[in-house]
Amino acid sequence: MPVHDWTRVDAGLFHDFHQGWTVGLRDALNRGILPLDHYALIEQKVPRKEPDVLTLKLDLEEDGAIDDRGGIAVATAPPKTRLVRQSEVSYYAGKANRITVRHRHGEVVAVVELVSPGNKSSRAEFKAFVEKSAAFITSRVNLLIIDLFPPTRRDPKGIHKAIWDEFEEENFTFPRGKPLTLASYDAGPPQVAYVENVGVGDSLPEMPIFLRPEFYVNAPLEPTYRDAWSNFPRQLKGLLEKAPRRKRK
Template sequence: MPIHDWARVDAGVFHGFHLRWIAEICKAMNNGLLPSGYYVDAEQVAERKEVDVLTLQMPTPVGSPAEPSDGGVAVVEAGIGHRVAGKVKKPKPRQRRLVLRHVTGHRVVALLELVSPGNKGRRTSAIEFAGKAYDAIEHGIHVTMIDLFPATRAAPHGLHNIIWRRYDRERVMPPLDRPLTLAAFTGSTPPEMFFEFRRVGEELPAFPVMLSATRGVFVPLAETYAAAFAGSPPYLRDLLTQPATT
């Protein structure tokens, strides 16, 4: 199914789809995509209304391997865009935010963020989104973000570049004809970023949620997107499948 033009609807309408897509991603990942010991669940970030998918790992005994031994693929071999940070800042002491303590006793491995219009509608919102992603990366948590909206005045180079500029002065710019961004940041030293760009009308690719600095699972974004869209109200399906009027 092609990506629809979600800029045609208001943020409240997209929020309903956002929730359905989160549910479909959870269902897909918890039914065979993840190695043993991993699972995902939906969590609400403190002080935010958006719901995020978390990849979590059961507590790992001290001295046990951190790399997944029975699943995931080497993402660097997948042929998608890849950058390694040119500089590494020493992490500053920061209070753990986001959802790092929401699942007691379970270690958070990765976050998957489906970007909402409100995340980039204002400069303060864009900085807050990027800052929380940066905090997660600094604490060793991998972050994947899926942004189906074009650049805004608040984030003219994309949310991914606000995050990436903390580590590298060279921006990773989307092509003019592919303004929608998929980015996966590793919580490693130095951080790395995997990325792809798409446009309205193209199909979403499978894209990684990282399990470690080198390995991840590829989420079937196109299939989960289609399932979520099929569960949308008829008026919304009709609106987004009809050509835009000028």
């Protein structure tokens, strides 16, 4: 299933797809991808100040230890992303849902964010998104960012560079024809970014969701995107499937 050009439709239509994809990804994680002592929830973003960090505590009778068998070790099978960056220096957007991955007692260990057009709609919105993302990582909450929108004047080098510059500033260049960003952050210590870039028409790769330093599960982006697309209203699919009309000279 190729990635569509979501700039061709308004934010409301992407919001509908966004919500469906979020639910599908949550379901896939809970169907056996996550270890038994972890689970994923859909949560609505809270206006402005975050994170403190989405507090939820579950009073379970049995106090289970961490399932060390869960997750994939980076040392055994490193995530297959194009770019890996490690920081040694520092160990309708408002209605969009996110996925939180929690340990069995409610502690948030990871957040999955699907970028919406509204996140880049103004300097204030973009600044808030970047600062919130950096705050998650600083708070030792692992983060997966999925940005299916090309760079804007607010993020000319993409969403990853904007976030990573909060830790270490460095040059970043998109591969030719691949302006969309998938970025997974191991909150560490040390903090490590795994970045993959795709373009319209590409298939989505698996991306790691880190559960603790150097241990992750793979997020099945491609099959869940495909399922969300299959449930998208057929009357509207033509807006994204048909080739754009060329302007007459």
